[in-house]
Amino acid sequence: MTHFSAISLLKNALTGHSGWREQWPDSEPKAEYDVVVVGAGGHGLGAAYYLAKQHGITNVAVIDKGWLGGGNTGRNTTIIRSNYLYDESARLYDHALDLWEGLSQDLNYNVMFSRRGVMMLAHNVHDVQSFQRHIHANRLNGVDNAWLTPEEAKAFCPPLNISPSARYPVMGAALQRRAGTARHDAVAWGYARGAAARGVDIIQNCPVTAIRRGADGAVEGVETAKGFIRAKKVAVSAAGHTSVVMESAGVRMPLESYPLQALVSEPVKPVFPCVVMSNTVHAYISQSDKGELVIGSGTDQYTSYSQRGGLNLIEHTVAAICEVFPIFTRMRMLRKWGGIVDVTPDRSAILGKTPVRGLYVNCGWGTGGFKATPGAAHTLAWTVAKDEPHPINAPFTLERFCNGRLIDEAAAAAVAH
Amino acid sequence: MTRFRVKGAGRVRHDRPVRFTFDGRSFKGREGDTVASALLANGVHLLGRSFKYHRPRGIMTAGSEEPNALINTSRGAGRAEPNTRATVQEIWPGLRTQSQNKWPNLKFDVGAVNDRLYMLFSAGFYYKTFMWPKSFWDRIYEPVIRNAAGLGKAPSEPDPDRYASRYLHTDLLVVGAGPAGLAAAREAAQAGLRVTLVDENAEMGGSLLSEPGVKIDGQAAWDWLAATLVELEERGVRLLCRTTAIGYYHQNMLGLVQRLTDHLETPAESAPRERMWRVRATQVILAQGALEKPLVFDGNDRPGVLLAGAAQTFLNRYGVRVGARAVVATSHDSAWFAAFDLADAGTKVAAIVDTRAEPGAALLAAAEARGIAVLTSHTVTGTKGRLRVASVRVNPLKNGQVGAARSLDCDCLLISGGWTPSLHLFSHTKGSLAWDEETRSFLPDRKTEACEIAGAGRGLWGVAAALEDGVAAGRACILAAGKEATASSAVAVEDDRPGSGESHKELPSDRKPGRARAFVDYQNDVTAKDIRLAVREGMRSIEHVKRYTTNGMATDQGKMSNINGLMIAADAVGKPPPEVGLTTFRPPYTPTSFGAFAGYHRGNHFEVTRKTGIDAWAEAEGAVFEPVAQWRRAWYFPKDGEDMAAAVARECAATRGSLGIFDASTLGKIEVAGPDAVTFMNRMYTNPWTKLAPGRCRYGLLLGEDGFIRDDGVIGRLSADRFHVTTTTGGAARVLNMMEDYLQTEWPDLKVWLTSTTEQWATIALNGPNARHLLVPLVKGLDLSDSAFPHMSVAECEVAGLPARLFRVSFSGELGFEVNVPARYGRQLWESLIEAGSAYDICPYGTETMHVLRAEKGFIIVGQDTDGTVTPDDAGLGWAIGKAKADFVGKRSLARPDLVASGRKQLVGLLTDDATTKLEEGAQIVADPRQALPMKMIGHVTSSYHSSALGRPIALALIEDGRALEGKTLYVPMPGAAHAATVTGTLFYDPDGKRLKL
Amino acid sequence: MTEISTATSSELRIASQSPVARFSLRMREGDRTALGQTLGLDLPGTIGRRTTAGDREALCLGPDEWLLLAPEDERTAITDAAGRVYADHPHSLTEISDRELTILVEGAQAEELLSFACPRDLGRLEPSHGVRTVFDGVSVVLWRDAADRFRLDVWRSFASHVRELLEIGAEELALGL
Amino acid sequence: MLLIDCPYCKESLPELEFAYAGEAHIARPEDPSTLGDEAWRDFLFIRTNAKGPHFERWRHLHGCGRFFNAVRDTVSDRFLVTYKAGEAGPDLQSLKEGGE
Numbered sequence A: 001m002t003h004f005s006a007i008s009l010l011k012n013a014l015t016g017h018s019g020w021r022e023q024w025p026d027s028e029p030k031a032e033y034d035v036v037v038v039g040a041g042g043h044g045l046g047a048a049y050y051l052a053k054q055h056g057i058t059n060v061a062v063i064d065k066g067w068l069g070g071g072n073t074g075r076n077t078t079i080i081r082s083n084y085l086y087d088e089s090a091r092l093y094d095h096a097l098d099l100w101e102g103l104s105q106d107l108n109y110n111v112m113f114s115r116r117g118v119m120m121l122a123h124n125v126h127d128v129q130s131f132q133r134h135i136h137a138n139r140l141n142g143v144d145n146a147w148l149t150p151e152e153a154k155a156f157c158p159p160l161n162i163s164p165s166a167r168y169p170v171m172g173a174a175l176q177r178r179a180g181t182a183r184h185d186a187v188a189w190g191y192a193r194g195a196a197a198r199g200v201d202i203i204q205n206c207p208v209t210a211i212r213r214g215a216d217g218a219v220e221g222v223e224t225a226k227g228f229i230r231a232k233k234v235a236v237s238a239a240g241h242t243s244v245v246m247e248s249a250g251v252r253m254p255l256e257s258y259p260l261q262a263l264v265s266e267p268v269k270p271v272f273p274c275v276v277m278s279n280t281v282h283a284y285i286s287q288s289d290k291g292e293l294v295i296g297s298g299t300d301q302y303t304s305y306s307q308r309g310g311l312n313l314i315e316h317t318v319a320a321i322c323e324v325f326p327i328f329t330r331m332r333m334l335r336k337w338g339g340i341v342d343v344t345p346d347r348s349a350i351l352g353k354t355p356v357r358g359l360y361v362n363c364g365w366g367t368g369g370f371k372a373t374p375g376a377a378h379t380l381a382w383t384v385a386k387d388e389p390h391p392i393n394a395p396f397t398l399e400r401f402c403n404g405r406l407i408d409e410a411a412a413a414a415v416a417h
Numbered sequence B: 001m002t003r004f005r006v007k008g009a010g011r012v013r014h015d016r017p018v019r020f021t022f023d024g025r026s027f028k029g030r031e032g033d034t035v036a037s038a039l040l041a042n043g044v045h046l047l048g049r050s051f052k053y054h055r056p057r058g059i060m061t062a063g064s065e066e067p068n069a070l071i072n073t074s075r076g077a078g079r080a081e082p083n084t085r086a087t088v089q090e091i092w093p094g095l096r097t098q099s100q101n102k103w104p105n106l107k108f109d110v111g112a113v114n115d116r117l118y119m120l121f122s123a124g125f126y127y128k129t130f131m132w133p134k135s136f137w138d139r140i141y142e143p144v145i146r147n148a149a150g151l152g153k154a155p156s157e158p159d160p161d162r163y164a165s166r167y168l169h170t171d172l173l174v175v176g177a178g179p180a181g182l183a184a185a186r187e188a189a190q191a192g193l194r195v196t197l198v199d200e201n202a203e204m205g206g207s208l209l210s211e212p213g214v215k216i217d218g219q220a221a222w223d224w225l226a227a228t229l230v231e232l233e234e235r236g237v238r239l240l241c242r243t244t245a246i247g248y249y250h251q252n253m254l255g256l257v258q259r260l261t262d263h264l265e266t267p268a269e270s271a272p273r274e275r276m277w278r279v280r281a282t283q284v285i286l287a288q289g290a291l292e293k294p295l296v297f298d299g300n301d302r303p304g305v306l307l308a309g310a311a312q313t314f315l316n317r318y319g320v321r322v323g324a325r326a327v328v329a330t331s332h333d334s335a336w337f338a339a340f341d342l343a344d345a346g347t348k349v350a351a352i353v354d355t356r357a358e359p360g361a362a363l364l365a366a367a368e369a370r371g372i373a374v375l376t377s378h379t380v381t382g383t384k385g386r387l388r389v390a391s392v393r394v395n396p397l398k399n400g401q402v403g404a405a406r407s408l409d410c411d412c413l414l415i416s417g418g419w420t421p422s423l424h425l426f427s428h429t430k431g432s433l434a435w436d437e438e439t440r441s442f443l444p445d446r447k448t449e450a451c452e453i454a455g456a457g458r459g460l461w462g463v464a465a466a467l468e469d470g471v472a473a474g475r476a477c478i479l480a481a482g483k484e485a486t487a488s489s490a491v492a493v494e495d496d497r498p499g500s501g502e503s504h505k506e507l508p509s510d511r512k513p514g515r516a517r518a519f520v521d522y523q524n525d526v527t528a529k530d531i532r533l534a535v536r537e538g539m540r541s542i543e544h545v546k547r548y549t550t551n552g553m554a555t556d557q558g559k560m561s562n563i564n565g566l567m568i569a570a571d572a573v574g575k576p577p578p579e580v581g582l583t584t585f586r587p588p589y590t591p592t593s594f595g596a597f598a599g600y601h602r603g604n605h606f607e608v609t610r611k612t613g614i615d616a617w618a619e620a621e622g623a624v625f626e627p628v629a630q631w632r633r634a635w636y637f638p639k640d641g642e643d644m645a646a647a648v649a650r651e652c653a654a655t656r657g658s659l660g661i662f663d664a665s666t667l668g669k670i671e672v673a674g675p676d677a678v679t680f681m682n683r684m685y686t687n688p689w690t691k692l693a694p695g696r697c698r699y700g701l702l703l704g705e706d707g708f709i710r711d712d713g714v715i716g717r718l719s720a721d722r723f724h725v726t727t728t729t730g731g732a733a734r735v736l737n738m739m740e741d742y743l744q745t746e747w748p749d750l751k752v753w754l755t756s757t758t759e760q761w762a763t764i765a766l767n768g769p770n771a772r773h774l775l776v777p778l779v780k781g782l783d784l785s786d787s788a789f790p791h792m793s794v795a796e797c798e799v800a801g802l803p804a805r806l807f808r809v810s811f812s813g814e815l816g817f818e819v820n821v822p823a824r825y826g827r828q829l830w831e832s833l834i835e836a837g838s839a840y841d842i843c844p845y846g847t848e849t850m851h852v853l854r855a856e857k858g859f860i861i862v863g864q865d866t867d868g869t870v871t872p873d874d875a876g877l878g879w880a881i882g883k884a885k886a887d888f889v890g891k892r893s894l895a896r897p898d899l900v901a902s903g904r905k906q907l908v909g910l911l912t913d914d915a916t917t918k919l920e921e922g923a924q925i926v927a928d929p930r931q932a933l934p935m936k937m938i939g940h941v942t943s944s945y946h947s948s949a950l951g952r953p954i955a956l957a958l959i960e961d962g963r964a965l966e967g968k969t970l971y972v973p974m975p976g977a978a979h980a981a982t983v984t985g986t987l988f989y990d991p992d993g994k995r996l997k998l
Numbered sequence C: 001m002t003e004i005s006t007a008t009s010s011e012l013r014i015a016s017q018s019p020v021a022r023f024s025l026r027m028r029e030g031d032r033t034a035l036g037q038t039l040g041l042d043l044p045g046t047i048g049r050r051t052t053a054g055d056r057e058a059l060c061l062g063p064d065e066w067l068l069l070a071p072e073d074e075r076t077a078i079t080d081a082a083g084r085v086y087a088d089h090p091h092s093l094t095e096i097s098d099r100e101l102t103i104l105v106e107g108a109q110a111e112e113l114l115s116f117a118c119p120r121d122l123g124r125l126e127p128s129h130g131v132r133t134v135f136d137g138v139s140v141v142l143w144r145d146a147a148d149r150f151r152l153d154v155w156r157s158f159a160s161h162v163r164e165l166l167e168i169g170a171e172e173l174a175l176g177l
Numbered sequence D: 001m002l003l004i005d006c007p008y009c010k011e012s013l014p015e016l017e018f019a020y021a022g023e024a025h026i027a028r029p030e031d032p033s034t035l036g037d038e039a040w041r042d043f044l045f046i047r048t049n050a051k052g053p054h055f056e057r058w059r060h061l062h063g064c065g066r067f068f069n070a071v072r073d074t075v076s077d078r079f080l081v082t083y084k085a086g087e088a089g090p091d092l093q094s095l096k097e098g099g100e
């Protein structure tokens, strides 16, 4: 693996960049692996990377039905924060945030993690109460999250409209300064490059059609478009398609897949310094380093596997943006797209072991799992390697839906993303 | 001094000059010009600077696909926008335009140093560097990158313009009004279909506007066009120009955006700027035409280099010659026609350079007739000229070998790499494309919607073919609509100029490939070698190539670059183009202003604001309001200079001391009626209802099937078969929907029906020791004495002369009544009560006081003291569960292991030991404040107020095993200090409820 | 209640209708004829259809739902009549006279004006029919009395929102853009 | 925005009049108290989440108010059929042959 740096860039510039080698080989599957990861998104590639790097397990294949990073990792609005309410969540997302901060150096790949601050707007008394609850819980959990008055919020994000006569006046905001964004594609590519360099096979355009189990019920491997691949351990990180894959192993999941849309504006010079989320009006916005405004929408009302979604939702999202940032009505939408998010009943992920021996799962991130990528991948690798829960992912079990020990961030605050 | 204007040519009004400014300089154009055509008429080619290298850029195209000529347009305060395509923006007197992405000015731009260092800025360079030292990223690298990024500047003021929207239902929507679209629309209209025809241009006609020489049915093209448009009008076809179909959605739903005022000098102040049409069409015909492809060679981006088809359009449609001395470089016939038209208009065409060995004999003859030199089997390997092309470097090709170069002087270079069908909208539907080796382009294949594609969109070049195909598409739709197609006369076309050609990856060159600056995506500065580098680095999927190089991600969304990019990537990967494939097309077809999506939903119409009949009175009294769900509710009624605390303290004291009045109209109300009403209530609510006598009320608790509290409210039994259910303000719609769901799908056998009466009634709550004294004289037909009408009773009667449904209930702990009258009388009753109440210093109070009063009594607010994870027992409402009932919604879940486990959070009271500190709502509670972070939190404060009745702050909290901790001291760690507080019961005021029994 | 009217252009008139007695009638299909008889008009059996008898008018909104309009002074007459057959023909008759306000939209451009915020194909809604539909997210009962005359029953607290949108629309139509 | 055939109104109408109501044919058990925790979990939370034809419920909220069932292909989002609540679901084979 050629080391990336200003020096190597300069050297190659002089030779017309003919020296660069491929960042990951496009591998053909071997007959058998120690671990097969289904899904080459950030979570799947990350798990493979940490398996190789931290647990010395390198006989690993990451298999994707399409091109790596082409799922939600490649189509999300990249909001990264950790100011979640419950201890379990705060611990998981904060672990991820710690890893985000060193990820570019760890991967030797600039994922452009940008600590520009994520601000959540409160538009009514209920928002204020629930944000205060988050802020206090976060403080005692050692997670940064601060209350801002409307004026402070405006100072932090000048385009914000804080007029008290607004339909949804801004009554204040919760700001996590350490939070921010990262370059979505680079996360997948960086993990892929790092994993491949350590011997992991990355197999693209190869749908996993079924998970095969032996007579004793344990996992034997995966059926794929390129034939059967033997493996005693299979980890599924297939996001929107997880329930389809798990079904083939006889495990029915508490998941539903919904279309979620996002859009970008034409690129403009820096005008939006941070990330702003408003769950009450359903608007999520930041400005990418390339200059376009990146805007997230809500899910469509019906389940779907088509990466589309309706016009009516986008209309509402854009109206919400114009309501909160009236200077943007003359900005133009450049492109909009959809992804398929897998949603659990309590809006928290399912992460770790399953009732089937040798089968592990990392799913249910719904509209908010990009931020968790390093943390979830890191702890899943541990669980796969040791076949036991990591203290941080232990609460995110399937059992909770049976015993009722839910981690209901949504119910507690109606906070998405 | 518009040197390049051709007298009498084009469709602009030569007799109507129009003045506008570009970068502060005033220019003269003609009515009908775009900014681009007007500037070209003035010999201006340099319009902007590129994204990454800040290279000088000019006008490439004559349409909405323009990648380079992006300008800032403005008509004054709040009415300015970046990245407007100069080729689309029509000029009007006073229009101000500016170039972008340059400093200090367009001619001399410091950013252009990037161009010298271009070797460093290879594809994806930023992924490879800016990582060391780590700390530099936030403070230096990223700010620098961000400031370099972006093109224009975002608007800085709110937009005063309005935006509009409509729904439209039509039998047939035709997108594109070129020959194919026009023919299709006419055919269908003749058969009596409701037809809508849209085109993004300022006028209908498409390529016909650039092909005046063609004759259709004996008429000159433009006469035929005019006649056809008249016929369409007469046949009731809805014609929308300046209207772009932006997206093609499920089941033939298309979004159209119509530009209404950007081309007008003085639009009416209230005129909408744009309109979103949400069209539902039974059938759709896509006649979007084709886009011309550039050739990829070193220096193909210099101002003065433009597409041949664009030059033809500027000449024939706008009467503008793009230069005085032209060289034409092409691999397709169509550019020859452009050359001929220009030559005929007086431009010296120095040479036609064609990569093909044998262009048609007819073409060669026509060139010779005009004395145009022709270089066949030639490639283009470079251009010169600082801010405008001055010469072009060409080389002969002999059996794959690039021969010696020669240079041709010129002031404009017309290029054409052939054409590619516009299938963007078709692709939105997930229709599949098939590669056509003959035209070397993708053509529509499998359809997923009821649509036809016609004309150049199907790779049919030429007017005749387009017309014919349009007719055919029209007829197909007529048949599909079950109508009779009239025998259509075949259209005769003369002087048609269809063409053919070959297509290329980057053109062969004799120069070092590593040094070539052959642009594929002009706006994003993506070169052929960037694409090859991406492939070399393992980006073998076209989607990876796109994201790594950003090819096709600029504001033209690949209209210029997709196919050329694909050709080069395919070559680098070593696969045929169809196996590499295209990236996904997504809406919108062209960049579309946010306002068009927002439509009317701005300001106070962003969403409805629901108001009660008494709201206006409260507003007049100076009430402060709070948004609750869709409603706005009076929060408190400050008197001269009072702050919230003072007002609330006064309102509380007045109510407990004598009499308070409260507008409770927003409470949800549902009438449950029918023989099975009581059975239904027993199944829905936790409480038992069978024994509740008519005329009596009961507090009802509603759970979700998961066992957690969803809603609550007082429920009155009006008769054996009829209940008056109240819900929370925010819960009204949800509860009714939930009830209907169970009733319709689980218990369809029950004879009971639900009717929302939330807005049938205005509800006014009277609370306080004098409530009865006030009411007695006003009430007819009901004995209000405690014995006759005890707490938790309901009855029909007359109040202040109005028909009323009177409840005796209390959410304050005081003697309380809730008067329901038909909504139209709400304000009238309110005023009568205020008037009669003056004897008791009646005090109007808002939601905040209501919250304090109920908290003093330990009554919960669903959503504040509960959060979707709280069971009845957690909330101390175990008593509300009908123990004898076999089942009710949520009962089974209450038996799940975690819901019966110890350590659940229970609702308790919390009193700060210093008796002065008011805890913050949401504050967390710990047993040991001295522990290190992360602390073990055992609960949080759900409600906290200053209680004037108790003269101290009170709080409710959810705490693990809280009820067992009563009397214990816990801590609320806040920045600075941890407050000690004692756990208590939730009933702070009048524990034995004497005041209710007055 | 006097009628507040905005004549926005020769093409359009938007007005508020004075109140009437309005009931929501719910029952099983089997009891339709019987209730029709007691109420003095045969209740339509198809969604969207209307019947009238004297000043009484009924609109079928759903398989078990009818909207009943009558002069204000016939309230008790109606409730009593229905009450008499309740035992044999169980149903729910609930007064909602004050739940909705009625907005009248009249004129050559009336259908076009409604298309500003109503996603239905109004061309398919025939005169003397009616339906419950949605107008800018607000549930409305839409009566088509004639090709160019509509009534919208809108829940009270939503009425001003709907009315304002209609007026903005009318202003826009008057501009002819 | 989808077009939906309401089996009660017998008209195909814009999605905006309808509310999605989750997977169909998950009947509430006669006597929940007899169910074990796992069976109850399945009723509460486990969903087919089918990729392809999906049995689901919609409510004609701004219309006749009825809940009804539908089979929709979750890949194309196209409705294969809608039918009244309480009616048995059609068998998919017949739909595939008939539909598309």
Ligand SMILES: Cc1cc2nc3c(=O)[nH]c(=O)nc-3n(C[C@H](O)[C@H](O)[C@H](O)COP(=O)(O)OP(=O)(O)OC[C@H]3O[C@@H](n4cnc5c(N)ncnc54)[C@H](O)[C@@H]3O)c2cc1C
Pocket: A038, A039, A040, A041, A042, A043, A044, A063, A064, A065, A066, A067, A068, A069, A070, A071, A072, A073, A074, A075, A076, A077, A078, A079, A080, A206, A207, A208, A209, A237, A238, A239, A240, A241, A242, A245, A260, A261, A262, A296, A338, A339, A340, A341, A362, A365, A366, A367, A368, A369, A370, A371, A372, A417
């Ligand atoms: C529009 C949108 C906006 C979002 N915004 C945010 C945000 O701001 N912040 C945030 O934290 N999160 C956000 N999310 C959520 C976030 O994107 C996801 O939670 C996260 O990226 C999931 O990563 P993943 O690797 O698990 O899944 P993916 O990246 O989706 O990877 C799953 C992979 O599995 C593959 N796969 C599926 N089935 C098979 C099969 N049978 N065989 C082989 N491979 C298979 C897929 O091809 C895919 O590549 C957003 C999501 C969307 C769609």
Ligand SMILES: NC(=O)c1ccc[n+]([C@@H]2O[C@H](COP(=O)([O-])OP(=O)(O)OC[C@H]3O[C@@H](n4cnc5c(N)ncnc54)[C@H](O)[C@@H]3O)[C@@H](O)[C@H]2O)c1
Pocket: B175, B176, B177, B178, B179, B180, B181, B198, B199, B200, B201, B205, B206, B207, B208, B211, B243, B244, B245, B246, B287, B288, B289, B290, B333, B334, B419, B422, B425, B454, B455, B456, B457, B460, B461, B462, B463, B466, B497, B498, B499, B500, B589
């Ligand atoms: N000489 C050649 O070799 C050659 C090659 C290609 C095309 N052509 C010409 O192309 C023409 C084909 O006729 P045609 O009718 O198929 O195409 P056309 O180009 O004449 O008309 C297409 C029209 O659709 C409009 N349009 C495209 N997308 C739109 C959208 N999303 N919304 C609104 N409007 C949109 C375009 O602006 C254009 O006006 C012929 O006249 C032919 O001469 C010639």
Ligand SMILES: Cc1cc2nc3c(=O)[nH]c(=O)nc-3n(C[C@H](O)[C@H](O)[C@H](O)COP(=O)(O)O)c2cc1C
Pocket: A074, A075, A076, A077, A078, A184, A264, A288, A290, A292, A294, A307, A334, A335, A336, A337, A338, B552, B553, B554, B557, B583, B584, B586
């Ligand atoms: C954070 C972010 C920024 C993006 N910026 C751009 C952009 O500047 N231009 C563009 O064409 N697409 C942009 N996209 C969208 C992608 O082109 C693409 O639509 C998205 O990854 C979904 O893939 P698909 O459309 O191929 O299905 C962006 C996507 C994301 C997630």
Ligand SMILES: [Zn+2]
Pocket: D006, D007, D008, D009, D010, D060, D063, D064, D065, D066
């Ligand atoms: Zn219906």
